[in-house]
Amino acid sequence: MIRLLTANDTLTGDVIWWTGKGWSLNLAAAVALGADGDALLAETVAAENVNDPAIIEAEAGNPPRPRTMRERIRGFGPTVRADLARAAAPHPDQKLAQAGAA
Amino acid sequence: MYRYDQYDQALVDARVDEFRDQVERRLRHEITEDQFKPLRLMNGLYLQLHAYMLRVAIPYGTLSGTQMRILGGIARTYDRGYGHFTTRQNIQYNWIKLEQAPDLLAELAAVEMHAIQTSGNCIRNISSDQFAGSAADEVADPRPYAELLRQWSSFHPEFSFLPRKFKIAVTASDHDRAAVKLHDIGLQLHRNGAGELGFRVFVGGGMGRTPFIAPVIREFIPVSQYLSYCEAILRVYNRYGRRDNIYKARIKILVHEIGAAEFTRQVETEWALLEPLALDAPAAEYERIKAQFAPPAYDASAPDSIDRSDPDFAVWVDHNIAAHKVPGYAIVTISLKPVGGIPGDASAEQMELIADLAAKYSFDEIRVTHSQNLVLADVRKDQLHALWSALNAADLATPNLDLVTDIIACPGLDYCALANARSIPVAQSIALRFANLDRQHDIGELKIKISGCINACGHHHAGHIGILGVDRKGEESYQLSLGGSGAEDTSLAKILGPGFSEEGVVDAVEKVIEAYRSLRLNPEERFLDAYRRVGAEPFKEAVYG
Numbered sequence: 001m002i003r004l005l006t007a008n009d010t011l012t013g014d015v016i017w018w019t020g021k022g023w024s025l026n027l028a029a030a031v032a033l034g035a036d037g038d039a040l041l042a043e044t045v046a047a048e049n050v051n052d053p054a055i056i057e058a059e060a061g062n063p064p065r066p067r068t069m070r071e072r073i074r075g076f077g078p079t080v081r082a083d084l085a086r087a088a089a090p091h092p093d094q095k096l097a098q099a100g101a102a
Numbered sequence: 103m104y105r106y107d108q109y110d111q112a113l114v115d116a117r118v119d120e121f122r123d124q125v126e127r128r129l130r131h132e133i134t135e136d137q138f139k140p141l142r143l144m145n146g147l148y149l150q151l152h153a154y155m156l157r158v159a160i161p162y163g164t165l166s167g168t169q170m171r172i173l174g175g176i177a178r179t180y181d182r183g184y185g186h187f188t189t190r191q192n193i194q195y196n197w198i199k200l201e202q203a204p205d206l207l208a209e210l211a212a213v214e215m216h217a218i219q220t221s222g223n224c225i226r227n228i229s230s231d232q233f234a235g236s237a238a239d240e241v242a243d244p245r246p247y248a249e250l251l252r253q254w255s256s257f258h259p260e261f262s263f264l265p266r267k268f269k270i271a272v273t274a275s276d277h278d279r280a281a282v283k284l285h286d287i288g289l290q291l292h293r294n295g296a297g298e299l300g301f302r303v304f305v306g307g308g309m310g311r312t313p314f315i316a317p318v319i320r321e322f323i324p325v326s327q328y329l330s331y332c333e334a335i336l337r338v339y340n341r342y343g344r345r346d347n348i349y350k351a352r353i354k355i356l357v358h359e360i361g362a363a364e365f366t367r368q369v370e371t372e373w374a375l376l377e378p379l380a381l382d383a384p385a386a387e388y389e390r391i392k393a394q395f396a397p398p399a400y401d402a403s404a405p406d407s408i409d410r411s412d413p414d415f416a417v418w419v420d421h422n423i424a425a426h427k428v429p430g431y432a433i434v435t436i437s438l439k440p441v442g443g444i445p446g447d448a449s450a451e452q453m454e455l456i457a458d459l460a461a462k463y464s465f466d467e468i469r470v471t472h473s474q475n476l477v478l479a480d481v482r483k484d485q486l487h488a489l490w491s492a493l494n495a496a497d498l499a500t501p502n503l504d505l506v507t508d509i510i511a512c513p514g515l516d517y518c519a520l521a522n523a524r525s526i527p528v529a530q531s532i533a534l535r536f537a538n539l540d541r542q543h544d545i546g547e548l549k550i551k552i553s554g555c556i557n558a559c560g561h562h563h564a565g566h567i568g569i570l571g572v573d574r575k576g577e578e579s580y581q582l583s584l585g586g587s588g589a590e591d592t593s594l595a596k597i598l599g600p601g602f603s604e605e606g607v608v609d610a611v612e613k614v615i616e617a618y619r620s621l622r623l624n625p626e627e628r629f630l631d632a633y634r635r636v637g638a639e640p641f642k643e644a645v646y647g
Contacts, residue, residue, distance in 0.1 A: 010128070011129065012200065051135055074151050080530065
């Protein structure tokens, strides 16, 4: 398991991932945190430039696969709206291809 | 329907200006998120999994065609082309940008809408019977009383920081379509022995972590005094409701812990102090509001029959039409539950179409139901087929009201930051499993309700079949409960046994339904009645062996 730093963008509310240099909307751009991960989180919390920063666990890969369903949904989008998928890769938990709203 | 007066409009406009300033200060980092969060929540703006979510109040579920058209436009301009109608008769947008929220609220204010008090520990949107004013079985129109409650509770200085959120429902029929016994206060209009109009007052109901059915604390309070009586209830709650434990802060816990009799005694004592202060609205104000809910110009010559020669139309009439109090008219429920769709979701185009149809066929008025459907409450029977044809072309004529595919589901883990498990995919899978309409009709009335966490936004406690999603060691798991009802025969569903995976719970639901079909006395015996007659054991046997 690797550890990733994630948050929500204050301006848009979008899910964002720490790339080592800044924030990205793309989970595939997230970098695994090193030993300084907890310190980076503390800095991010203190800076208050983003909302709800947190460290999550993921399996390494391109893109990484977050361990929990909650984080996979944050990373890839709702499992029930293929048209709202966030990353280029198919949602790992999507079973029903519901292309539109009800 | 009620139109804002100068005071309503001034309040809402001022709030938009205030929030615009607060957002600008936040975006300039002049205030922190900790400082800003309570301010945005007071305006219904949550931060969910993917983005900001805005919850817009629809007072007692009633809106005009103009308002619905704006809601559709907002979905297109500020969101991703759709909105989600909720179990509290509101609408939620899931993809809002903070910088655009003030402009969105200004658009709402221009059509007399807002998102105030859709969050926080205050009195939330007043809910009511979606058939109000048109139902054949109501004793009077409950909407004027709901509207007065809205005005009384908006920015009420004493009740803006209650121990916890507070929900009030108003109905006027013996057939309860507003789940009044599952609200903090439930008000049921009825007539006493002298023929006077008043409310039966239920207090302390609710779902969530600790569900309770509300006891009656007063059998009759005259309509001229119900506001001061509600004031007394809120005062007792505000004084003694727990603030030390969020899980024990709702009024239902207070009523349960001290008992309904003692709670009633305290309310009556408080009301004895309040009543002489003349807090109730003067009769002229009641009449001013009532006048705004005057019946529309019904055509007394409208034929009181329906041409059922189109078989698909006839099926829809059998399931989605309710009796109207005026001959020649019908109440239409528009299903937002197409098989395999997302319960309660409507696209911008669908909202705009429904706005057009409301203008053409139902005096420009629409209702939202707590079952996440929409209603046109005043449709001429001889125009039903034309309406159905237009709805059918937009996938809005699914004939499944109160059937197994008419499922209530909260947004669940696909959207909600509080959820532990997904609700929508479970609802979709069940609906697809029972897609065959003949099979649905054979099963008959069956209300499935799904929540993605213990907060019970999907009303699983009140489901004939209730499903609760939980987190079990990092995996989604689903508990099955049977025997709940949110109607006049309110009951709380009981857990059947160990939980299931997502696939497993769909199989379990099917086993429960097949067990019901094999043990019902006749096709007319509803699932709920059969369950109450035989108990849980035959269903346990069917599911767990």
